[in-house]
Amino acid sequence: MVEQMSSTSTKTEVGSYFISNYPPFSQWRKELLPEVERALASPPQDVPLGLYLHIPFCRKRCKFCYFKVFTDNKASDIEQYVQALAKEIELVSRQPVMGQRPFRFVYFGGGTPSFLSPRQLTALVERLRANINWDLAEEVTFECEPGTLREAKLRTLKELGVTRLSLGVESFSDAILEANGRAHLAPEVFRAWEWIQAIGFPNVNIDLIAGMVGETWDNWRDTIRQAIELSPDSVTIYQMELPFNTVYSQDILGNKIETPVAEWPMKRAWVDYAFDEFLSAGYQISSAYTVVKDSAKVNFSYRDNLWQGSDLLATGIASFGHVSGVHYQNKAEWDQYIGDLIQHERLPLGRALVPTPLQRLIREMILQLKKGYLHVAYFQEKFGVNILEQWSEEWQAHAAAGMLVTEPDEIRLTRQGLLEVDGLLPAFFEPEHRGIRYT
Ligand SMILES: C[S@@+](CC[C@H](N)C(=O)[O-])C[C@H]1O[C@@H](n2cnc3c(N)ncnc32)[C@H](O)[C@@H]1O
Ligand code: SF4
Numbered sequence: 001m002v003e004q005m006s007s008t009s010t011k012t013e014v015g016s017y018f019i020s021n022y023p024p025f026s027q028w029r030k031e032l033l034p035e036v037e038r039a040l041a042s043p044p045q046d047v048p049l050g051l052y053l054h055i056p057f058c059r060k061r062c063k064f065c066y067f068k069v070f071t072d073n074k075a076s077d078i079e080q081y082v083q084a085l086a087k088e089i090e091l092v093s094r095q096p097v098m099g100q101r102p103f104r105f106v107y108f109g110g111g112t113p114s115f116l117s118p119r120q121l122t123a124l125v126e127r128l129r130a131n132i133n134w135d136l137a138e139e140v141t142f143e144c145e146p147g148t149l150r151e152a153k154l155r156t157l158k159e160l161g162v163t164r165l166s167l168g169v170e171s172f173s174d175a176i177l178e179a180n181g182r183a184h185l186a187p188e189v190f191r192a193w194e195w196i197q198a199i200g201f202p203n204v205n206i207d208l209i210a211g212m213v214g215e216t217w218d219n220w221r222d223t224i225r226q227a228i229e230l231s232p233d234s235v236t237i238y239q240m241e242l243p244f245n246t247v248y249s250q251d252i253l254g255n256k257i258e259t260p261v262a263e264w265p266m267k268r269a270w271v272d273y274a275f276d277e278f279l280s281a282g283y284q285i286s287s288a289y290t291v292v293k294d295s296a297k298v299n300f301s302y303r304d305n306l307w308q309g310s311d312l313l314a315t316g317i318a319s320f321g322h323v324s325g326v327h328y329q330n331k332a333e334w335d336q337y338i339g340d341l342i343q344h345e346r347l348p349l350g351r352a353l354v355p356t357p358l359q360r361l362i363r364e365m366i367l368q369l370k371k372g373y374l375h376v377a378y379f380q381e382k383f384g385v386n387i388l389e390q391w392s393e394e395w396q397a398h399a400a401a402g403m404l405v406t407e408p409d410e411i412r413l414t415r416q417g418l419l420e421v422d423g424l425l426p427a428f429f430e431p432e433h434r435g436i437r438y439t
Pocket of ligand 1: 058064065066067109110111112143144145146167168169170207208209238239240241242243246
C-alpha cells in the first residue's frame with residue numbers, strides 16, 4: 001500500500017495502490033512493442049516459464065474491485081472470449097521464446113475464472129491442449145468466487161489438473177459482504193467448502209480483506225475465528241486499497257464524501273491481530289499478505305518464480321507479462337483484444353517497457369521484500385550489487401523507524417515493517433519514478 005495523496009494522512013485515500021511491479025505501469029509505452037516482439041521471436045533465456053490466463057467475467061462488480069472485469073455477460077460474449085483466448089495461446093505457443101521449456105506454473109486469474117460453466121471450462125481446456133499442456137507444472141492455480149462453485153464444476157477443475165484453488169471469501173459477515181457489493185454470502189462459502197474437502201485439492205487458499213466497509217473489531221475477530229475453523233492451507237489477507245477505478249473511489253471523488261474505509265493504522269492492527277491468531281493456530285507467516293498452514297506443502301510457485309524474475313506469458317484481456325527481461329501488457333479494450341486475435345490473427349499486445357539492469361534489480365528487491373526478508377548474496381550473485389551498500393541510507397532510515405533490521409547477509413522486516421511494507425518500497429524507486437502516478 002502506498003498512501004499517495006498525502007504523506008502525513010493516515011486515511012485510506014483514493015489513489016492508494018499495491019506495488020506489484022517496477023517501473024510503474026504508467027511508464028509503459030505502446031512505442032516499445034517491437035521490443036516484446038523481438039523477445040518473443042528469440043530463443044529463451046534460462047529462466048522458468050509460467051502462464052497467466054485472465055478470465056474477466058464476474059457476476060457482480062464488487063464496490064472495492066480495481067480489476068478489469070465485465071458483469072453484463074451474454075453466453076455469446078463468453079464463447080467469443082474463449083475462442084480469442086484459445087487463438088492467443090496458439091499464437092503464443094509458436095513463439096521461439098517458448099523453447100523446450102515446460103510451464104513451471106499456470107495461473108487462471110480474474111475476474112472470476114470460476115464464472116465459466118463446466119462445459120465452457122472443458123471446451124476452453126480442450127482448445128488450449130491442442131497447443132500446450134501443463135502436465136509438468138508444479139502448480140496450477142484457479143481463482144474462484146465462492147457463489148459460482150458447484151460440485152460438478154469443482155470435479156471438472158480437479159480433472160483439468162488444478163492443484164491450487166483460491167477463494168475470494170473476504171469476510172464471513174453477510175451484512176458486510178452485501179454492503180460491499182459481493183455476489184455471495186457466507187453460507188455459499190461453507191457449502192463450497194464441503195465439496196472442496198470431499199474432492200480434495202492439494203492446496204486451497206482463501207482471501208480476506210482487512211478494512212471492508214463496515215468492518216468492526218468484533219466482526220474481524222469473528223472472521224478470523226471462522227477462517228481458522230475452516231483450516232485452509234493458506235490465507236491471503238489484503239488491506240483494503242482504494243485505487244482510482246473502484247466504485248467506492250468514484251463515489252468519494254464524484255460526490256465529495258469522506259472515505260468509508262478504515263484508516264491504515266486500524267487495518268494494520270487487524271492484520272497484526274490476524275497474524276497472531278494464525279500463529280497460535282500453528283500457521284506461519286509467509287509474506288506481508290499470507291499465512292500458511294504447512295510451509296513444506298505450500299510452495300507458491302507463481303509468486304516465488306515471478307518475484308525472482310521468471311518469464312510469465314500473459315494471455316487474456318489487459319494481462320501483464322514478462323519475457324526475456326521485457327515487461328508487457330495486453331490491450332485492455334474488448335473490441336481491440338478480440339479483433340486482433342479473431343480478425344487479424346495477431347497477438348493483442350498493448351504496451352511495453354524494457355527495464356534497465358538496475359530496474360530489474362529494484363523490481364526483484366521490492367517484490368521479494370514483501371516476503372519479509374532479503375538475502376544479500378542472492379542479489380550479489382545475480383546482479384553483482386551489494387544491496388546493503390547501494391541503498392545504505394534507505395536501509396538505515398527504515399531501521400531507525402523500526403521497520404527492519406540489517407545483518408551482513410540478510411535484511412529482515414520487523415512485524416511493523418511487514419504490516420506496512422508497501423509504504424517502504426518507493427524509497428528504492430529511482431527519483432523519476434517517485435511521486436508519479438503508478439498505474
Ligand atoms: C480476482 S479476485 C479473486 C477471485 C474472485 N474474483 C473473487 O473476488 O472471489 C482477487 C482478490 O483481490 C482482492 N481485492 C480486490 N480489490 C481489492 C481492494 N481494493 N483492496 C484489497 N484487496 C482487493 C480480493 O481479496 C479478491 O479476492
Ligand atoms: S473482487 Fe473478484 S468478484 Fe469482485 S469484481 Fe473483483 S474480480 Fe470480480
